[in-house]
Amino acid sequence: MSDLRTPLARVKGLGSARDGTSHFWHQRLTALLLVPLVLWIGFCIAALPAEHGTLVNWVQQPLVTVALLLLVIAVFYHAQLGLQVVIEDYFSSHARRTVVLLLSNLLCLLFGTVGVVSVLKIAFGA
Amino acid sequence: MSNNNHPVSPHLQIYRLPLTALLSITHRITGVILAIGSLLLVWILSAAAHSAEYYAMLATHLQAWYGQVFLLGFLFSLYLHFCSGIRHLFWDVGYGFELETVDLTARLVIVMALVLTAATWIVGRAG
Numbered sequence: 001m002s003d004l005r006t007p008l009a010r011v012k013g014l015g016s017a018r019d020g021t022s023h024f025w026h027q028r029l030t031a032l033l034l035v036p037l038v039l040w041i042g043f044c045i046a047a048l049p050a051e052h053g054t055l056v057n058w059v060q061q062p063l064v065t066v067a068l069l070l071l072v073i074a075v076f077y078h079a080q081l082g083l084q085v086v087i088e089d090y091f092s093s094h095a096r097r098t099v100v101l102l103l104s105n106l107l108c109l110l111f112g113t114v115g116v117v118s119v120l121k122i123a124f125g126a
Numbered sequence: 127m128s129n130n131n132h133p134v135s136p137h138l139q140i141y142r143l144p145l146t147a148l149l150s151i152t153h154r155i156t157g158v159i160l161a162i163g164s165l166l167l168v169w170i171l172s173a174a175a176h177s178a179e180y181y182a183m184l185a186t187h188l189q190a191w192y193g194q195v196f197l198l199g200f201l202f203s204l205y206l207h208f209c210s211g212i213r214h215l216f217w218d219v220g221y222g223f224e225l226e227t228v229d230l231t232a233r234l235v236i237v238m239a240l241v242l243t244a245a246t247w248i249v250g251r252a253g
């Protein structure tokens with residue numbers, strides 16, 4: 001078998017997209033991280049308190065703050081990776097796909113940041 | 127290439143999707159639903175960060191019947207994607223490819239998603 005790749009490209013193993021299997025791998029890592037976090041937040045959402053003070057006191061517990069930050073970051077990273085696959089599959093026009101992809105990535109970054117800032121603001125009592 | 131009358135193979139609208147194929151597309155659909163639905167989480171957090179009044183307003187809507195229907199739908203989507211995702215993780219490490227296993231785990235995913243939704247709902251409302 002002839003191989004047109006250079007020895008350096010072979011040993012790096014990054015393929016034509018230049019980032020190898022990192023997309024696949026990060027999606028699995030965030031999925032694994034989300035397994036315990038989803039089981040936890042599911043119950044929290046169903047038991048959401050009606051009083052503002054109750055929620056604030058809950059978020060301010062250090063473990064809850066950390067778990068919420070991890071959750072928000074993992075959720076929006078996982079969502080960004082997943083939406084990317086769906087968009088790449090269903091948008092055949094290159095221009096349209098690029099625009100939708102950029103928009104999707106931007107929105108994930110935006111809402112992830114809003115989530116993180118909100119948790120920090122509650123946690124530090126502003 | 128000019129002959130367009132050649133017989134074509136039956137396609138999606140003729141085949142009845144097997145359960146596994148149905149779950150596969152459901153995993154995608156629930157993924158997109160959850161990406162949009164997770165804005166709810168951000169909404170709740172930012173409402174609480176904003177003010178007590180705004181949070182109270184949101185909580186009132188979430189406790190109304192339409193809010194509860196929305197939450198229940200969100201939770202079911204979440205658990206369906208969660209269980210189906212765990213099935214995918216097992217496939218990723220090389221387990222569960224036998225046809226009987228695939229069929230069994232497909233049913234298990236649906237049952238577990240229903241059980242988790244019901245359990246969450248009951249515990250959440252009691253607590």
